[in-house]
Each structure stands twice: as C-alpha cells, then as structure tokens.
Amino acid sequence: MSSLGELRTLARAARSSGPRVKEKHPDNKAGFLFLLPWLVGILVFTVGPMLASLYLAFTDYNLLQPPTWAGIDNFVRMLGDARLWNSFRVTLVYVFVSVPLQLALALGVAMLLDRGMRGLSFYRSVFYLPSLLGGSVAIAILWRQVFGKEGIVNGFLSWFGIEGPGWIAHPDFALGTIIVLHIWTFGSPMVIFLAGLRQIPDMFYEAAEVDGAGRVRRFFSITLPLLTPIIFFNLVLQVIFAFQSFTQAYIVSGGTGGPSDSTMFFTLYLYKQAFTELNMGYASAMAWFLLLVIGAITGLNFWLSKYWVFYDD
Amino acid sequence: MTSTGSTIEPPTTRAMVGASVDQPDAGIARRRWMSVLKHAGLIALSVVMVYPLIWLVVSSFKPNEKIFSDLSIFTGDLTFENYLxxxxxxxxxxxxxxxxxxxxxxxxxxxxxxxxxxxxxxxxxxxxxxxxxxxxxxxxxxxxxxxxxxxxxxxxxxxxxxxxxxxxxxxxxxxxxxxxxxxxxxxxxxxxxxxxxxxxxxxxxxxxxxxxxxxxxxxxxxxxxxxxxxxxxxxxxxxxxxxxxxxxxxxxxxxxxxxxxxxxxxxxxxxxxxxxxxxxxxxxxxxxxxxxxxxxxxxxxxxx
The missing domain is CATH 1.10.3720.10 (MetI-like)
Known part of the structure; x- marks a missing residue:
C-alpha cells in the first residue's frame, strides 16, 4: 500500500530530519504555476489565519471592536474554567474509548472476511454504508430517537424485561450513545484493513504451515505484525479526527452539550465561546490548546510506534 | 485454543484436499461448522448495523402516533403523509x-x-x-x-x-x-x-x-x-x-x-x-x- 510508504517516510523524517542533497529544479516555472492555487490557498486560508489566531489568542476580541492585547489572560482564564476542563475530559473519554473500540471491531470483522468467501461484497457494503452516512445530521437525529426513552434500543431491552433509561437524556449515558455512533461507522477503517490483509503474501502462511504454525500462531506471528503499520496509520488519523468531532455531539444534545455538559465536546465549547459568546480571543486560545494536545498525542503515537509497529524494510 | 490436526499435516495435503488423509471428515465438518458460525455472526452484525436505517425508513411512512407505540418494521399501515x-x-x-x-x-x-x-x-x-x-x-x-x-x-x-x-x-x-x-x-x-x-x-x-x-x-x-x-x-x-x-x-x-x-x-x-x-x-x-x-x-x- 503506497500510503504506508508515505507514512514510513514521515516516520523516518521524524527520526532524522537531516537536509537532503540538493537537486536541480528543472520545472521551477511550471511547478509554481501548477501549485499557484494551492499556494494562494495555504497562505490566505491556513498560514495567515494561523498566525492571526496565535495573535488573537493573546487578545480580547469580540468581533465588533478591534482586538485588545491581553497578554496571557486567556490562558490563565482557561486554567480556572471548570467547564473547559470538563469539555476536555469529555473529549478525552470520547477519543480514548471510541477510537480503540472502533478499530478493534474493524480489525476483527476484516479478519473474518476471508478472501473469496461467500457474500464478501455484501458484507463489505453493509458494514461500509454506515460510515458514509454516520457524519450526517440525519443520522444524528435518528440516533436521538434510537436511544430515546421509547426508541428501538429500549424496545429491544424490553424483550428481556429490562426497562432502559432515556439514554440521550441521561448524563451517564449520553456520551456513550455518541461513542456507539462512532463505533457504528467502523466500516471505513475495516475497508483499509481489508486492503492491508490482501497485501500479505500467501507464501508467508504457506511457509508457516509447513513449519507447523497453528491458526493462532499464524495470526500473532504473521498477520498482526504485518498489519501493525496499517493499524498505526488508522490509529493516528482516527485520533486526530476524533478530537475534532462536532456534528454528532451538537445534534444529539440539541446544540446544548447536555445533559449536564456530559456531551459538551471541547469543539462544541469552543464553538459556543466563539460564536455564541463572541469570545473570539478566548476561542483562539482554546484552538491553540487543542492543536498542541493533538500534536503532542500524535507525536507520542509516533514515538510509541517504534515499540510495536513492524516495518519489514 | 490449541493448534489442531491440520497444522501438522505434511505440506502435500494442501494440494490434495478432499483426497483421503488422516481424519479428513472431522476436519471438513469442523470447518463447515466454523463457516456457518461465522456467517451467522456476520449476518447478526449486519442486522444490527442496518436495522436503525430500516427503522428510519419504515417510520417515515408510519402515521405519527404509531412511530413509537409500534416499533416494529413490519407494518401494513403506511402513509405518505409525513413526506407531504x-x-x-x-x-x-x-x-x-x-x-x-x-x-x-x-x-x-x-x-x-x-x-x-x-x-x-x-x-x-x-x-x-x-x-x-x-x-x-x-x-x-x-x-x-x-x-x-x-x-x-x-x-x-x-x-x-x-x-x-x-x-x-x-x-x-x-x-x-x-x-x-x-x-x-x-x-x-x-x-x-x-x-x-x-x-x-x-x-x-x-x-x-x-x-x-x-x-x-x-x-x-x-x-x-x-x-x-x-x-x-x-x-x-x-x-x-x-x-x-x-x-x-x-x-x-x-x-x-x-x-x-x-x-x-x-x-x-x-x-x-x-x-x-x-x-x-x-x-x-x-x-x-x-x-x-x-x-x-x-x-x-x-x-x-
């Protein structure tokens, strides 16, 4: 898989970022012409705004008056903002529960879907479809009803004589329903795992069989090590994206982050600070905090990867 | 789980599956059971995955008061009213x-x-x-x-x-x-x-x-x-x-x-x-x- 090559290059670059031998640049003019839209975009919509928001993070800014310098006030305020830390905790729980569970399920199901098995494309489609729909408002609306007091989850539980709570309205369970929604979209990483499994040459298994390795042994000695780069790739990206989830928490909680802030994701709180309270400076400080956290966890992921990710080169 | 008979077979058996080797019937029967079990599991998972979507579609054709009073997706009482x-x-x-x-x-x-x-x-x-x-x-x-x-x-x-x-x-x-x-x-x-x-x-x-x-x-x-x-x-x-x-x-x-x-x-x-x-x-x-x-x-x- 070529994306793995890319990732390896990144991982290597992270380990040793020495300058490379200078090459000639025969296509300078064409290169920059082709790249022009992207260059303009990156300057106007990414680099410029990043610098601006870094500045705004140290100001008081309500969009109506020009920003006033506030030093580190925003960050001091963040330290004492209980709602912010609650939202951070909610986000961490969401990320660290939903991502591993989703990936584990994706990997498990991918392992079951053998090459050439009967119904393969049917299963793949059925499992994949939710991951395409899962980000939409309609599904979040559906989720509110599925896990509502009279929803189908409680309808199912009632067969066993269990009277379920109104999951969405209960502070202990509301976050759980959003986590379940994330797990429901396991189809996208599953498809990537399937592609990865297809890359493992048959001869490895044949050789192992000759050597007398059983099913379990083959899984732990061949399949799992050879899949670790893909697991790692999925893990890194899913963590990054999970930190930024917004729509589902917004809709499931009716825009409130409730009940009792139990689904107040960090991004939801940031949105409220920026566009409801018009604390644009504070929101920018929060955004930079988010960036640093994601950066740190991604860095940690890369660092940890050398202990468990197997590269055969 | 321990490794089973199939793992200690000589390599040649791979090419002669179905031919008579030691206890082939037991192995095949076991494999068939595993396959049935696997499909049963996958189908169950498919149902869980798709059920909310089917429920959504069916409910959208149900009269309003029936949506939650009758959660079943098998119902005859359908209407286009909700769409209008x-x-x-x-x-x-x-x-x-x-x-x-x-x-x-x-x-x-x-x-x-x-x-x-x-x-x-x-x-x-x-x-x-x-x-x-x-x-x-x-x-x-x-x-x-x-x-x-x-x-x-x-x-x-x-x-x-x-x-x-x-x-x-x-x-x-x-x-x-x-x-x-x-x-x-x-x-x-x-x-x-x-x-x-x-x-x-x-x-x-x-x-x-x-x-x-x-x-x-x-x-x-x-x-x-x-x-x-x-x-x-x-x-x-x-x-x-x-x-x-x-x-x-x-x-x-x-x-x-x-x-x-x-x-x-x-x-x-x-x-x-x-x-x-x-x-x-x-x-x-x-x-x-x-x-x-x-x-x-x-x-x-x-x-x-």
Whole structure:
C-alpha cells in the first residue's frame, strides 16, 4: 500500500530530519504555476489565519471592536474554567474509548472476511454504508430517537424485561450513545484493513504451515505484525479526527452539550465561546490548546510506534 | 485454543484436499461448522448495523402516533403523509434546501477537481524548488484541526462581505483547501507508468498539455473518488454552513434538518424522519454508484 510508504517516510523524517542533497529544479516555472492555487490557498486560508489566531489568542476580541492585547489572560482564564476542563475530559473519554473500540471491531470483522468467501461484497457494503452516512445530521437525529426513552434500543431491552433509561437524556449515558455512533461507522477503517490483509503474501502462511504454525500462531506471528503499520496509520488519523468531532455531539444534545455538559465536546465549547459568546480571543486560545494536545498525542503515537509497529524494510 | 490436526499435516495435503488423509471428515465438518458460525455472526452484525436505517425508513411512512407505540418494521399501515407535511414544515419548501445543498456540492466538486489535480500533478511529476517542504506542509494541513484557523477565516470572509453567501464554503475548494484529495491524486499519479510521461516529453509536449491531455484522462478513477467523497462530505457538512449561513433561504439540507431538533416541542417525528430520509437519499445513491471508487480511494489513502 503506497500510503504506508508515505507514512514510513514521515516516520523516518521524524527520526532524522537531516537536509537532503540538493537537486536541480528543472520545472521551477511550471511547478509554481501548477501549485499557484494551492499556494494562494495555504497562505490566505491556513498560514495567515494561523498566525492571526496565535495573535488573537493573546487578545480580547469580540468581533465588533478591534482586538485588545491581553497578554496571557486567556490562558490563565482557561486554567480556572471548570467547564473547559470538563469539555476536555469529555473529549478525552470520547477519543480514548471510541477510537480503540472502533478499530478493534474493524480489525476483527476484516479478519473474518476471508478472501473469496461467500457474500464478501455484501458484507463489505453493509458494514461500509454506515460510515458514509454516520457524519450526517440525519443520522444524528435518528440516533436521538434510537436511544430515546421509547426508541428501538429500549424496545429491544424490553424483550428481556429490562426497562432502559432515556439514554440521550441521561448524563451517564449520553456520551456513550455518541461513542456507539462512532463505533457504528467502523466500516471505513475495516475497508483499509481489508486492503492491508490482501497485501500479505500467501507464501508467508504457506511457509508457516509447513513449519507447523497453528491458526493462532499464524495470526500473532504473521498477520498482526504485518498489519501493525496499517493499524498505526488508522490509529493516528482516527485520533486526530476524533478530537475534532462536532456534528454528532451538537445534534444529539440539541446544540446544548447536555445533559449536564456530559456531551459538551471541547469543539462544541469552543464553538459556543466563539460564536455564541463572541469570545473570539478566548476561542483562539482554546484552538491553540487543542492543536498542541493533538500534536503532542500524535507525536507520542509516533514515538510509541517504534515499540510495536513492524516495518519489514 | 490449541493448534489442531491440520497444522501438522505434511505440506502435500494442501494440494490434495478432499483426497483421503488422516481424519479428513472431522476436519471438513469442523470447518463447515466454523463457516456457518461465522456467517451467522456476520449476518447478526449486519442486522444490527442496518436495522436503525430500516427503522428510519419504515417510520417515515408510519402515521405519527404509531412511530413509537409500534416499533416494529413490519407494518401494513403506511402513509405518505409525513413526506407531504415534512416538505413544508421548515417554513420554506424543502426543495430550497436541496437546491442550496446541490449548489454547494457542485461548486465544491468542480473546485476540488481542478485545484487538487493541478497541485497533485506538480507534486507528483515536477521538480521545483521547495517541493518536499511544500509536500510536507500539505500533508500537515490534512491533520491540522481547522479550529486554529476558524476565527481569522471568519473575520476574512466577514470583511469580504461574504457572510450569508456560499462563497466561504466554495472558494477555498478552488484553492485546493482539501489537501486530502491532493494526497490521494499524488498517490495515483505516482502509480502511473513513467514511460508515458517520458514519451510525451520526447514528443515535445509542454507540462500543461501532459497534465490536461495525458494525466487527467489516466487519473479518472482518482477524480471519480474525489468527486464522490466531495459530494458526500459537502452534502453532510454541518459546521461550515452553521457559522456562515444564518438566514433560512440559504440553508443547506443539514442545517434545515437541525430545525427539527430545535423545535422538538412540536414532536412531528414523522416529518422529521421523512426529511431525514430525503436528505440521505443522495448519499445512498452516491454510495451505490460510486462504491467501487469509494472503497478503492479509501484503500489507497486510508483517510476518512
């Protein structure tokens, strides 16, 4: 898989970022012409705004008056903002529960879907479809009803004589329903795992069989090590994206982050600070905090990867 | 679990499955049982995965008072009433929102196809100053949480007078803001045989001609993947319209649906379900038509 090559290059670059031998640049003019839209975009919509928001993070800014310098006030305020830390905790729980569970399920199901098995494309489609729909408002609306007091989850539980709570309205369970929604979209990483499994040459298994390795042994000695780069790739990206989830928490909680802030994701709180309270400076400080956290966890992921990710080169 | 008989068979048995080896019947029967068990599990999981969707569709055809009193998806009492009522329940006819979403989707697709393919060609085929650094930056922007650019971008668009227009949601696409698709296309172009490009150069074709007449036709699968993903993501996009479009005439479907959640007191669940189904139909069609490209595109990039 070529994306793995890319990732390896990144991982290597992270380990040793020495300058490379200078090459000639025969296509300078064409290169920059082709790249022009992207260059303009990156300057106007990414680099410029990043610098601006870094500045705004140290100001008081309500969009109506020009920003006033506030030093580190925003960050001091963040330290004492209980709602912010609650939202951070909610986000961490969401990320660290939903991502591993989703990936584990994706990997498990991918392992079951053998090459050439009967119904393969049917299963793949059925499992994949939710991951395409899962980000939409309609599904979040559906989720509110599925896990509502009279929803189908409680309808199912009632067969066993269990009277379920109104999951969405209960502070202990509301976050759980959003986590379940994330797990429901396991189809996208599953498809990537399937592609990865297809890359493992048959001869490895044949050789192992000759050597007398059983099913379990083959899984732990061949399949799992050879899949670790893909697991790692999925893990890194899913963590990054999970930190930024917004729509589902917004809709499931009716825009409130409730009940009792139990689904107040960090991004939801940031949105409220920026566009409801018009604390644009504070929101920018929060955004930079988010960036640093994601950066740190991604860095940690890369660092940890050398202990468990197997590269055969 | 311990390893079973099959593992200590000599290698030749692989070639003679079905021929008489030690206890073949037991092995085959066991394997068949495993297979049945596996399919049973997968089918059960399929039902769990799809059931909410089926329930949604069936409920959208049920009379309002029956949706929660009878959760069954097998029911004879079906009506089209929810659709008629839901279509006009958000003050403007739902067609307005569908048209708005379609404009956004179309703009985003055209923008992404043009700008991302240009950038991808440069990254994949041209050698110019700073290419590797730019490429690293491009990859970095895929992972960058957009929140760090959110406020300044909003200020820029406000200064430009673009609030309450589709421009903040479309113009960035023409400037290759969706770096993910650049990455996808770069991967694809790199996989094309180099000889094609060398032959074209020898024939004296300029870079733009190689891009437009050779590369683009060859990368149709990557373009299709991009178009379909852009369709699905833009159709479902919630955050962008939420902050840039606040008047009803401008609402795309995603924001219009939010109206059902805001006004839950009315508790017109049938209408809400019906319009949810309407909003999902284009996604479902995109999935049906583009499944092949979606799964391929996924597999080559690994990014949702």
């Amino acid at each position: 009522h839901g279509w006009t329940s958000q003050q403007l006819p739902f067609s307005v929102f569908l048209v708005n979403s379609s404009i956004l989707v179309l703009g985003a697709i055209v923008g992404n196809l043009i700008s991302c393919s240009l950038a991808a060609y440069a990254f994949a085929r041209l050698r110019f100053w700073g290419r590797n650094a730019f490429f690293a930056i491009m990859l970095g922007t895929i992972m960058l949480p957009f929140h760090v650019v959110l406020v300044p971008q909003f200020v820029i668009f406000r200064e430009l007078g673009w609030l309450e227009t589709f421009l903040p949601l479309i113009v960035p696409k023409f400037l290759a803001a969706d770096a993910f698709f650049i990455f996808l296309m770069v991967q694809f172009i790199r996989g094309l045989p180099k000889e094609i490009f060398e032959a074209a150069r020898i024939d004296g074709a300029g870079q733009f001609r190689i891009y437009s007449q050779i590369t683009l036709p060859l990368m149709v699968p990557a373009l299709a993947t991009t178009a379909i993903f852009t369709f699905i993501w833009t159709w479902g996009d919630f955050f962008g319209p939420l902050i840039y479009l606040r008047t009803r005439e401008n609402f795309p479907v995603s924001i219009a649906l939010k109206g059902f959640v805001d006004a839950q007191s009315s508790s017109d669940y049938g209408a809400m379900f019906a319009m949810s189904v309407v909003s999902l139909i284009p996604l479902f069609l995109a999935f049906l038509i583009g499944q092949r490209y979606l799964i391929k595109g996924f597999a080559t990039t690994g990014i949702k």
